[in-house]
Amino acid sequence: MGMSVTISVATEQDAEQIFKLQYLCFQSEAALYGNYRIDPLVQSLDSVRQEVAADCVYVARLGEEVVGSVRGSVTEDGSASIGKLCVHPRLQGHGIGARLLRAAESALAGERGAKRFRLHTGHRSENNLRLYRRVGYETVGTSQGSDGVPMIVLEKAAEAYVATA
DSSP: OOSOEEEEEOOGGGHHHHHHHHHHHTHHHHHHHTOTTOHHHHOOHHHHHHHHHHSEEEEEEETTEEEEEEEEEEOTTSEEEEEEEEEOGGGTTSSHHHHHHHHHHHHHHHTTOOSEEEEEEETTOHHHHHHHHHTTOEEEEEEEOTTSOEEEEEEEEOHHHHHHO
């Protein structure tokens, strides 16, 4: 490839690239469920900007191009909600998603005091489920997204990060 992918904290200048990448990446999820109104596809650019400003947001870069992103925030009970993990389709399967997850988990535990990490994915999203299980997440329940998609809820403890922080 020539250049290596770097992981860093997102800046407000990244919001538009994150917005466009998210729209591209979640097309396959929408097709999987026959639902093009899933949350990542209907989120506004202003909403993405607000998340970049307030939440823990990391991006993967290939040169100047944002090729991956993830977001997280910590609730009052110490749970970190991680979401909208996406990697450009041409770069999937190279460990970028796992690297983004680790960066977000480390920051959420070390800087924001998360005690556990929680995320969700659609029940048919086998590649997502495989990644999450490979990095230590376990299914703890199900829910239904506001878009009507049945979701699997996964969690893992943050102890490994807290101990090293």
